Amino acid sequence: xxxxxxxxxxxxxxxxxxxxxxxxxxxxxxxxxxxxxxxxxxxxxxxxxxxxxxxxxxxxxxxxxxxxxxxxxxxxxxxxxxxxxxxxxxxxxxxxxxxxxxxxxxxxxxxxxxxxxxxxxxxxxxxxxxxxxxxxxxxxxxxxxxxxxxxxxxxxxxxxxxxxxxxxxxxxxxxxxxxxxxxxxxxxxxxxxxxxxxxxxxxxxxxxxxxxxxxxxxxxxxxxxxxxxxxxxxxxxxxxxxxxxxxxxxxxxxxxxxxxxxxxxxxxxxxxxxxxxxxxxxxxxxxxxxxxxxxxxxxxxxxxxxxxxxxxxxxxxxxxxxxxxx
Amino acid sequence: xxxxxxxxxxxxxxxxxxxxxxxxxxxxxxxxxxxxxxxxxxxxxxxxxxxxxxxxxxxxxxxxxxxxxxxxxxxxxxxxxxxxxxxxxxxxxxxxxxxxxxxxxxxxxxxxxxxxxxxxxxxxxxxxxxxxxxxxxxxxxxxxxxxxxxxxxxxxxxxxxxxxxxxxxxxxxxxxxxxxxxxxxxxxxxxxxxxxxxxxxxxxxxxxxxxxxxxxxxxxxxxxxxxxxxxxxxxxxxxxxxxxxxxxxxxxxxxxxxxxxxxxxxxxxxxxxxxxxxxxxxxxxxxxxxxxxxxxxxxxxxxxxxxxxxxxxxxxxxxxxxxxxx
Numbered sequence: 241x242x243x244x245x246x247x248x249x250x251x252x253x254x255x256x257x258x259x260x261x262x263x264x265x266x267x268x269x270x271x272x273x274x275x276x277x278x279x280x281x282x283x284x285x286x287x288x289x290x291x292x293x294x295x296x297x298x299x300x301x302x303x304x305x306x307x308x309x310x311x312x313x314x315x316x317x318x319x320x321x322x323x324x325x326x327x328x329x330x331x332x333x334x335x336x337x338x339x340x341x342x343x344x345x346x347x348x349x350x351x352x353x354x355x356x357x358x359x360x361x362x363x364x365x366x367x368x369x370x371x372x373x374x375x376x377x378x379x380x381x382x383x384x385x386x387x388x389x390x391x392x393x394x395x396x397x398x399x400x401x402x403x404x405x406x407x408x409x410x411x412x413x414x415x416x417x418x419x420x421x422x423x424x425x426x427x428x429x430x431x432x433x434x435x436x437x438x439x440x441x442x443x444x445x446x447x448x449x450x451x452x453x454x455x456x457x458x459x460x461x462x463x464x465x466x467x468x469x470x471x472x473x474x475x476x477x478x479x480x481x482x483x484x485x486x487x488x489x490x491x492x493x494x495x496x497x498x499x500x501x502x503x504x505x506x507x508x509x510x511x512x513x514x515x516x517x518x519x520x521x522x523x524x525x526x527x528x529x530x531x532x533x534x535x536x537x538x539x540x541x542x543x544x545x546x547x548x549x550x551x552x553x554x555x556x557x558x559x560x561x562x563x564x565x566x
Numbered sequence: 567x568x569x570x571x572x573x574x575x576x577x578x579x580x581x582x583x584x585x586x587x588x589x590x591x592x593x594x595x596x597x598x599x600x601x602x603x604x605x606x607x608x609x610x611x612x613x614x615x616x617x618x619x620x621x622x623x624x625x626x627x628x629x630x631x632x633x634x635x636x637x638x639x640x641x642x643x644x645x646x647x648x649x650x651x652x653x654x655x656x657x658x659x660x661x662x663x664x665x666x667x668x669x670x671x672x673x674x675x676x677x678x679x680x681x682x683x684x685x686x687x688x689x690x691x692x693x694x695x696x697x698x699x700x701x702x703x704x705x706x707x708x709x710x711x712x713x714x715x716x717x718x719x720x721x722x723x724x725x726x727x728x729x730x731x732x733x734x735x736x737x738x739x740x741x742x743x744x745x746x747x748x749x750x751x752x753x754x755x756x757x758x759x760x761x762x763x764x765x766x767x768x769x770x771x772x773x774x775x776x777x778x779x780x781x782x783x784x785x786x787x788x789x790x791x792x793x794x795x796x797x798x799x800x801x802x803x804x805x806x807x808x809x810x811x812x813x814x815x816x817x818x819x820x821x822x823x824x825x826x827x828x829x830x831x832x833x834x835x836x837x838x839x840x841x842x843x844x845x846x847x848x849x850x851x852x853x854x855x856x857x858x859x860x861x862x863x864x865x866x867x868x869x870x871x872x873x874x875x876x877x878x879x880x881x882x883x884x885x886x887x888x889x890x891x892x
Contacts, residue, residue, distance in 0.1 A: 319860050328860055376726055390826075392718070399828020400702055401864035403857075406825040411856065412740045412751075414818035423821065423856040425738075492740035495749065499732040500716075500826050502725020530737065530749040531729075534645050534654055538727035 246310035250300050251556030253357060254293060254316040255280060256332040256384045261296040262549055264556035266310055269368045272552050274303050286334040294347045311351040313559030315360030315551050316340060319403045325354040353559045357551055358387025359396050364554025365507040366391045369545040376503040380407050382512035386428040390501060412492040427493040431486050433465040433512055440468045440482045450478035465512060487519060491526030498531045498539055509544030516543060572636035576626050577882030579683060580619060580642040581606060582658040582710045587622040588875060590882035592636055595694045598878050600629050612660040620673045637677040639885030641686030641877050642666060645729050651680040679885045683877055684713025685722050690880025691833040692717045695871040702829040706733050708838035712754040738818040753819040757812050759791040759838055766794045766808045776804035791838060813845060817852030824857045824865055835870030842869060
């Protein structure tokens with residue numbers, strides 16, 4: 241391989257629940273090869289998570305040989321500072337003022353970049369997915385949390401503190417549900433996986449009749465968004481009402497995003513988005529009631545095209561962009 | 567004056583309630599001279615408004631002679647298309663697909679530009695006011711309506727349809743107050759002048775004791791935001807509660823703006839902002855509860871510095887920018 245240009249970037253997506261590592265072709269981009277998946281298991285402590293990430297990267301590098309790797313693109317939950325590569329705080333992972341980029345770069349002996357995981361998702365979908373070629377892209381990830389990222393004219397829009405695009409903590413009800421972040425009415429408190437489950441369970445303990453309880457043998461603490469979807473698919477009226485309200489709440493947040501960014505496309509990904517058109521159709525309808533016709537005509541609301549490796553592809557893309565000159 | 571470069575741009579701020587026209591120095595910017603103010607009086611019909619705007623501009627041009635005028639910068643309520651100079655729709659003024667820019671340019675024999683009034687406010691405050699030199703500025707105007715504008719790296723951010731920065735129609739309560747725009751819970755329905763008045767009156771007719779009714783001799787339909795402020799200043803508990811809630815609701819909208827744009831500064835103007843620090847202090851406190859510390863540290867929330875001619879200055883600045891090369 242000597243003298244050849246490195247052919248791969250290792251893309252790393254560090255989520256609150258899952259770790260994903262894969263090699264993305266520097267020039268062509270596209271689906272990563274040699275994808276490794278693992279549970280994040282933050283309960284084992286911050287160092288454990290870092291060790292596992294480094295081990296997965298080393299394995300990925302070893303597959304093809306160090307010389308064919310240009311470097312490592314990391315995506316992690318924020319708030320973080322992309323420029324310095326330091327994670328300011330991740331309540332889920334226990335990192336605080338954690339110089340993740342340089343620790344990984346040193347441990348692996350390769351250059352690295354770091355950006356917010358939802359920014360990486362958005363970059364990936366802009367580069368290779370549903371937002372290809374669009375000037376203004378907002379990406380929203382619906383999962384354990386709700387993340388967001390913004391691309392304007394081919395660049396990630398980071399904002400003054402690196403905290404732009406925090407869709408999950410925009411409020412849709414000023415006096416509403418308390419959120420772990422300290423605010424109220426954050427869309428994440430309603431429409432993330434745990435938010436959906438919590439609302440469904442609360443209504444049951446408030447006396448709504450539902451088959452939900454029987455689906456988890458009465459252990460209501462085991463209800464997940466997936467259980468709610470199952471119950472809805474089986475015709476459960478209570479579960480259906482919860483999902484209808486979820487679409488309405490999500491639509492309010494998406495409409496707020498459109499009123500502020502007026503994007504060409506909103507790309508929705510993450511586990512909750514696996515509901516596909518069953519989620520997107522009522523969502524679009526409700527967004528249409530809440531934004532101007534001119535805004536709605538200019539904006540498509542699409543499901544991400546890259547599946548669960550959008551973040552890996554995007555993290556690699558961010559590295560590629562930063563090292564374009566080298 | 568022959569051979570000299572024109573020294574002035576006529577700035578025009580067409581609001582739903584007031585018209586303002588003034589001459590802004592091309593090079594130095596700063597406070598406009600020869601400012602003319604007039605009521606918009608949209609009830610007289612769309613042509614009447616145009617005629618009066620043109621007459622005010624002609625008077626302003628005549629003051630100094632046509633040769634010393636470079637052109638006209640117009641600001642008007644939207645949604646509008648800055649590129650084509652066409653107002654798509656202004657419910658208040660009755661304009662629809664109205665080629666305002668070219669009509670004014672032709673009637674006055676001078677080149678003209680058109681942009682959204684809140685964008686002009688924001689441009690003005692970025693150029694000469696509270697947002698001077700900041701990379702990311704969000705301007706919010708609190709008056710008869712609530713407008714918003716966004717500047718990124720010295721450019722107005724228009725979005726895909728020209729409808730970006732529509733802060734007034736972001737929702738702070740997904741099932742809340744119906745808004746004239748067709749959506750629900752828009753911050754404008756609560757915290758615009760008429761929104762504040764309406765909430766105060768509703769609570770009275772619901773039975774709250776208040777001196778508000780006596781301030782308007784029992785004619786509750788004459789209560790304005792100003793009346794509510796008067797009552798609050800006189801110690802009226804009901805009016806104070808309405809204003810407290812107004813700050814809370816506005817803070818939710820501002821926090822949403824910060825979560826999405828993560829700006830260096832939010833500049834607040836318009837009539838309702840005349841309350842000054844009495845509004846801004848509780849607003850900042852509540853915003854601080856709703857955004858990340860890192861975002862809050864990076865962002866100042868300030869009152870506009872340019873008073874009621876910020877829109878005139880900004881409209882002139884937009885013209886100057888567009889004709890910089892000429």
